[in-house]
Amino acid sequence: MADGRGHTLTPTASQTVGPFFHLGLDWLFSSAVADPDAPGTHLTVRGRVLDGERKPVSDALVELWQADPEGAYAVPGRAPSPGFRGYARVPTDELGAFEFSTVKPGRVAAPGGGLQAPHALVHVFMRGLLRPLVTRLYFADERANADDPVLAAVPASRRETLLAVPRPWASDVFEWNIVLQGPGETVFFDG
Amino acid sequence: MAADLVYRPLPPGTQPEYLHTPYNSTHKRAPLQAPLGLPRTLSELTGPVISPERVPANAADLTRQGAADPLGERIVVGGRVLDEDGRPLRRTLVEIWQCNAAGRYRHPKDTHDAPLDPNFRGSGQAMTDDDGRYCFISIKPGAYPWRNHHNAWRPAHIHFSLFGPAFVTRLVTQMYFPGDPLLAFDPIFNSVSDAKARDRLIAEFDWDATTPEWALGYRFDIVLRGSAATPFEEPRGG
DSSP states (O other): OTTSSSOOOOOOOOOOOOTTTHHHHGGGBBSBSBOTTSSSOEEEEEEEEEOTTSOBOTTEEEEEEEOOTTSOOOOTTSOOOTTBOOEEEEEOOTTSEEEEEEEOOOOOBOTTSSBOOSEEEEEEEETTOSSOEEEEEEETTOGGGGGOHHHHTSOGGGGGGGEEEEETTEEEEEEOOEEOSSTTOOOOEEO | OGGGEEOOOOOTTSSOOSOOTTSGGGTTTSOSSOOEEOOOSHHHHOOOOOOGGGSOTTTTBTTSSSSSOOSSOEEEEEEEEEOTTSOBOTTOEEEEEOOOTTSOOSSTTOOOSSOOOTTOOOEEEEEOOTTSEEEEEEEOOOOEEESSSTTEEEOOEEEEEEOTTSGGGOEEEEEEOTTOTTGGGOTTGGGOOSHHHHHTTBOEEOTTTOBTTTBEEEEOOEEOSOEEOOTTSOOOOO
C-alpha cells in the first residue's frame, strides 16, 4: 500500500557495523543487564567470540535481551522491575572477551501454551558480518531446558552450543563462547 | 504493542548473505551451517526501548560537538522510519556514526593517513517524531581506503543503527550518497543482490531539505521488519 501499488514495503537491507562502531554506539555500552540491587539471582555471563580459525574477534559488538526474574520483559506499559534493564550492549576486548552482569531470567510463555526455559536473546555484530547473528543463551544447569520448545527444535548434537556453563568453583559465573564458524559452531537463527 | 507485530518472509536477495566472497572479512566470520528458523515468541517480539530522555540534547547536530564548525560540506540528513505497511515508527532511536570530511574516523583503530578534525566527533542520536521522522545535521563524510583488495575505497557512507519495537526489528545499515562512482566497486554495498533493495541504501538528494546559503539535504527512509497486526490478520511466521 505504501508504495502506491498495493504492495508492502521491503525492509531496508542490513550492512556491516564495521570496525569503528564504538564511535557511534559507545554511549549505550554497559555490561549491566540488571543493577547490583535488582531483585533476583545475580550472575555473570562471560565468554569470547571466536572466528573460523578459533582466533578471538576483538571488534565484535554483543547485545543481550532477556526477561526479568518474573519472566516479564522491560517494555513500556509495564511497571519496571527495580534495577532491571533487560538490555545491555558491550564490545569485545582485545582477547575477544565479553561479559554481562545480570539476574537469572524467569520463564516466558511459549507459543501454544507452556513455558520456555530461562534464556536470553543475543545479537552479534562485527566487521565481516553483513547482517547480525542471532542466537539464544540458555543455562546448562537448568532442568527446564528439557521442556523448552526452541531447544527441542535444535539438533541434539548442536544444542550445547547454546548452553552457558557454570564454573565449578563459582556457580554464579557462566561461561559461553560464541563460535562463528566451523567445529562447535554456535547455533544461529534467521528469518 | 510490539507483541502484535506480524512478519512476512523477506523477499529473496533483499538482504545480504553472510558469506559474500568479494568481502574478505566474511570468509572466517560467516557461519557455515544454515541458520535455524527464528522462533516467534514473546522474547523475539519484544525489545529494548530507549527512552527519549536518555538521548543527549543536540545529539542530532554533529556540527555542534566541537569548539568550532567542523570542516566539510554541511548536510542535512533526514527521513522517515516506517514499518512494512508504511506506518511511521514513533519515538524510536536512530544512532549514526561516520568519518570526517577527509575520510578519517575518530577511532584509535583507524590508521588512514588523513587528518582528524578537532571539531568533529562523528556520532549522533535522534528519536523519531510522531510521523516517524528523524533529522541529523552533519558534514558529508569522505571516501577512504581499506585493505579488502588492491586500491579498495569505501564510498562515502553514514552508519545507521535502529532498534524499532522488537528484537527482530533491530537494524544496522549504511546510507550512501547518490552519484558516488565508488558504489559500483564496493563489495559491501554490492552484497545486496537485489538491485532495488541495494539502491534503497542510497539517499536521495532532497531539495526540500536543502537550505539556502547553508546546507545540502539528503533523504533516507528506513523500513524495519514487521507491521502492526489487525484483529483480522492471522500472525504469520517468517
